[in-house]
Amino acid sequence: MEEHNEELHADNQQHENNTQDTITKVTGMYKDWFLDYASYVILERAVPAIEDGFKPVQRRIMHSMKDLDDGRYNKVANIVGHTMQYHPHGDASIADAMVQIGQKDLLIDTQGNWGNILTGDRAAASRYIEARLSKFALDVVFSPKITDWQLSYDGRKNEPVNLPVKFPLLLAQGAEGIAVGLSTKILPHNFIELIDASIKHLQGKRFQIYPDFPTAGIMDVSNYNDGMRGGKVRVRAKISQLDKNTLVITEIPFGTNTTSLIESILKANDKGKIKIKKIEDNTAANVEILVHLPSNISPDKTIDALYAFTNCESSISPLGCIIYDNKPLFIGVSEMLRRSTDHTVDLLKAELEIQLDELQEQWHFASLERIFIENRIYREIEEEETWEGVINAIDEGLKPHITHLKREVTVEDITRLTEIRIKRISKFDIDKAQQKIDALEENIAEVKHHLANLIAYAIDYFTRLKKQYGQGKERQTEIRIFDDVDARKVVIRNTKLYVNREEGFVGTSLRKDEYVTDCSDIDDIIVFTRDGMMQVTRVDAKTFVGKNIIHVAIFKKKDKRTIYNMIYRDGKGGASYMKRFSVTSVTRDKEYDLTQGKKGSMITYFSANPNGEAEVVTIILRQAGSIKKLKWDLDFADMSIKGRAVKGNIVTKYSIKRIELKEKGISTLKPRKIWFDDTVQRLNVDGRGELLGAFKGEDRLLIINQKGEVKTILPELTAHFDNDMIVLEKWNPEKPISAIYYDGEKERYFVKRFLVENESKVEKFITEHPKSQLELVMTDWRPMAEVVFYKQRGKDQKPNIEVNLEEFIAVKGIKALGNQLTTDKVRQINALESLPYEEPEEIAAEDMEVVDEETVEGDDDDKGSDSKVSGDGQMGLF
Structure with a gap:
């Protein structure tokens, strides 16, 4: 076997030696192929040039459309075919690029079905649709005399x-492309804002530009980073509540369409992240997607869930890459605008210089022509027999009269003079000729003035563009700072949590055991065991947390409202202590000992109270020795709330037989202060924005909008507020609302005062006529208003009047028409300072002190997460 291996090794070695003798390195034409390909894709296909904002295919399309331009529409197929003379690629890629330009509604005047960016519908075939250059494109894109x-x-x-594009077109249209080794993603910006920024740059002022999308929607540009690498733009659909069971989406995020948006909503519903009944897509010219909810689902919570789990919110990462000097360059949108504006100034200067040369040439020849005819120099050529003689004769005849000309007379000038027709000479009018020369001199002076004041001329140019083409191009995407949606707070509880108390297991698969609550797969749960241990863990199918479980619930981080009341025995046969505490932050899957750690310690009484309730319990001792008092009541309200690690107050040093609940308690927490942050349009308890007041459990918010609708809601931090909201305050059911409105049917102003009669529904307090509108609404106790009248023809100006609304009309029902304010024609109605009124004092809210907190820690995906508390307290007696 070893001999065989040695022979095999020798054969392989010999083969390698033979191979080395025949290896030929391939260099030359293969060496730079990949680099050439990469350069071609970057420069000739994927990345736009800073000078005009076009990729090559777009530039060639625009050039072809100018070739074919006769003011009428051309079939797109014809334009595509013509473009193939310049663009070495297939017709499909050219047609797709042309449709993208057309859908941006700036350079191409379209006719036919060019698709729909809102629904994602494709354009019709290029043989069915037509196009021509827009007036804007003809104005700013083309100038053959200064084109290279x-x-x-x-x-x-x-x-x-x-x-020669004289406008920041790249930023107006945006651009996206994937090349070899790099990509670009320049977001579209607002037409008017770009012009304003260009003017500011020319004036030496600072400017800032942000994206604006044709799909509208809402956008957070806090991390835009000027459109450079590392930046991020968050975009959201505009979602509002149509009624208590229906949401309506009226604007969608950039990069999505109604089809993909609906698919993402259905997918989230299938996964149990949200719960909807059905979706209707009524999109036509404008987006309208109706999301119907089951009757027991919160609309506000569903809006947040749509942002958290569907394409109703997405993140866009811009990347500013352009071609400059035949190389890719990474710059921000502000620098792009500066370069584009400076380039526009250079182009305007070049056009003016060419215009000046042309005017001076016209002036020069007009002056020569006048000299030639007025002084009858044409007669000098009658005796000449040669062409040279004719030229010399005219030249000699002109010399005494050309001292005021601005350049020398050339042979070409004299040749042009010989081409003047006799008919024109015979009808020559010296006065008209001088008028023409004077007009040319005025034009020359004007152009020279523009050149001498080039920046002012450029500012006037941009101002003209804004005035001529800016109508209808106002900002569509609303800029707003987003609040972060916590997925754990808005996810639908799509599964059930069970517990086996004796064996110490919790999970979603223990269906034969005790049901606890509905939960989601991203929730955390908090568990207390009888031996005084506490633990927070992630929901799973089955998790061991410790035997003899006494309480399990969904855990909500930073929850200061849920208070745990507990009595425990300190060690075997030791004294008993009582404590009240909250659990705001813990480390996940870490066990915390709520006793003093002695062996044999045990919880003898436990309750979880979602709003800080403090009950009264009865302590019953075992008969032992000479104990006189074996039974007494203990009120948890007498004890302050501390951190979970506190030792607590001693109850008794004797053995407790049992503890009985005597009386359920009421909340011992102070009313909660709530603020409204107008920037993000959300409520908070962190002191951001305007303080709305201190709220107890039953207190509500009063909301009035511009449509004349009033409603009250509970101050939940997940609540959403529409842009047309004009009143948001703590609701006092006893305080009347005063309103002045215009009745469209009667064409008169009316005054009414009313109380909110139904706190659970939206009610309209002005008439339903389409021309009816709310003029003024006040929620002060004693409001005052000023009425200003129009001056009537032939009459003296009627003086303004002040109206005490409290005296003008009594408080009536919300559906009452009210009293007519005046029969005279009203110019405007102003709110005045209200009359003094002493309101009853409210109990001041105080922040609850919580000590000994720790930060929740876990893997990276778990950091910073929390979840919704189930809401039901749990009580145990042992």
């Missing part, structure tokens, strides 16, 4: 190296 030209790929045609 090069031969097309086959050498038969000339094509532009770059088109």
